[in-house]
Amino acid sequence: MIPGISDWELLDIEKPARYVGGEWNQPQAKANPQLTVCLAFPDLYELGMSNLGLRILYDRLARDERIQVERTFSPWIDFERLLRRKGVPLFAVESKRPVRDFDLLGITLPYEMTFTNVLNLIDLAGLPLLAKDRCSGPLVIGGGPSASNPVPVAEFFDAILVGDGEDAILDIADLLLQAKTRGWRREEVLERLAAIEGYFVPRFPAPVKRRVYKEFGQSAPPLKPLISNIESVHDRMPLEIFRGCIQGCRFCNAGFFYRPKRERSVNDLCGWAQQILQSTGEETLGLISLSTSDYSCLGELVDRLGREKRYPDQTLAVPSLRMNDQTLTLLERIDEMKKSGLTFAPEAGSQRLRDIIHKKITEDEILHVIAATKGSNYQSIKLYFMMGLPFETEADLDAIPELVFRIEDVCRRERLRKDLTISLSGFVPKPFTPFQWCRQATPQELFERRQRVCQGLRKSRARISWRDEFLCLLEGVLSRGDAQVGKVLFEAWKAGATFDGWCDRFREDAWKQAFERAAVDPTTYTREMSVDQPLPWEFIDFRTPRAYYLDEYRRATDLARVGSSSVPGVVESAEPVKPLVEA
């Protein structure tokens, strides 16, 4: 099955189906491909197989007759141990060929906590970690939402794509095909790559402009997506209904990374949905976007998908809903909906703070939507809140339990038997957002705030989950880092850090040691950054002017100063509010 590894050894590890390939819809191997590309996901197979970006790029490349595209994923600890013990290099799951034999290795950067896995993937492939040490072997490129600031990972990559990958991946494939015919050297290829929009090539620094796939609205999604061998994290077939977001939440990087909003038509979506369902046999279709309630014809789309059912057991999953009228309309069409959980993100407990972060929902809307779940099939409701937001006060924190109690009151009044879960996490300032300059609360501050909120919730029946405070710090450092952070990353990996996003695998000690060895103080990256100095990532043109972010930041500051609310009916506080953290 896998060269160098016996089937018996494969059976000794957890979930061997992660590594054997052969999924339904896996394309036939091309007879004489001119270019080989391996797409890697730096986390477990079941997460990677749910990743929309990977599906899209795989599909784009697989449709080109000249290109053989394959996949690889981070092996879990047990399999990594086996690979290293047997001296077997990381391989692609389709052909089992070593990754290092491909022409191009494209690694998705889905979230910062996979960065040590990225290093581990490169190492397991048997390639030198630093781009400058790689004279042969595949070009190693990265891309994805956490490439907004590519500086911390720059020295490990030959190039990093900032923005949409649909066309950009074909551009680099074309470039490599040309390079083969014309016999270009690696350096020559990289120099040319630096001239292609969206690509940041550390060896040839040049202005980088975020890539936008303008044809998104008219282009078909992958119509024959692969079916994971083992149950994937999101048990549904994703259908991306639009890209981009119009909300402009001041903390949200994705809102700026995926701009502008590009919608697909109801007609197209319904046709594609039919083809996807037919080619996969999956019964659940997930309508995917950053904020599904903002799709302009959501009601019509849901109606049509409900009418044009391919399977009698077909259901719809609609994640990323906002608590607004559109959602209320949607909840009326409950028959077609998947009977699982509803997830909302009020983000802040008080109206004041929701205004400051530009989360445009009111408490009335929240309570209305909760009440409207009566009679729906949704069994559970999960609410996301952030702590440590800029300009947060104790009253804002206390507003979280207060809101939860009012939601529980609604549930009691309406006799809703829903499982309520409250998820708390620390605010992390992200590049290319109006809050990119803000100070991040320390782990100790976040811990104290969580204690305060949990104390406030002690009489609530809601289940509470939270994100580790040190992880928040680390995400902040990796998000707003510079080249020095790359050194820390390297040291952390050397100290054994991998799968940092997994609670049971996260090695706080390895990271603390890494900061020491690299002589880097993490607070350098979590403190307030000056609006007068260029930020490490500002060499990238993100297609939103700096002045806009600054203006939005100032608006938030003004709102915090006057302590007022833009929403009618909400009482303005008489006293200026003192923030817990000076933003």
Add this chain to the structure above:
Amino acid sequence: MGDMKVRLTFSRHESARFISHLDAMNHLLRAVRRSGLPYQVTQGCHPRPKTSFGPPVALGFASRCEVMDLTLRESVPVEEAANLVRQQLPIGFGLVSAVAVEPGMPPLTAEAETEFRLEFAPDAAELRETARRFFLDPETRIRAGKPGQEREVILAGAVSEARLVDGPPLALHLIFAAPAKGIPSGAKIIQAFLAGLGDRRPQITLIERVRISAAVAVRQVSPNHSQTQQEVTSEFAKNSGDGGPV
């Protein structure tokens, strides 16, 4: 035209051996959806094709008898149903037989006699003999039960037959009686044997569940449209001849 129930027997080889029973069931349900057959759906919160499945096979074991009863809303000729499903099977899965379930046929949950085939490397005749003695010895004891609640079990009578087949490849056919109370399933007994082999495991090149008596196909589909039992066997022999599968 009323409801009908069709009993589909699948094989699982190659990479499909590494897929868990639960995941394999889901793959087969997707194949049923894709097939376009007019399947009945279950009632309740999570409707799905109305099916029942035979007993699971251990991870890594091949099988020629993964059985699924599928309820259809309307009558469909069995061979047509078989054809439609066969075209939708993922790599490593095959359709062995399809029959209409008739009154009196045993349900898939019925206690069943099970036959396994173990194949050995050409130089592993001694290990095969050790295996035969292990399975037939009435005094053989194994540890069984959930982790933390394991107990010692005497296998006496669990294996009703251990037959040597001098291929090539060298093989041992084991017939396990329908499980009695407290006696582990055939797959678990084989796994207990394997656990004691250590480095010698690679001398076993394939473990395959070849038959579950209660679920055995009564009527094969037409040879024009499907592999018969014999064809499956010969194809399988060809596959296993190059030492590929376990």
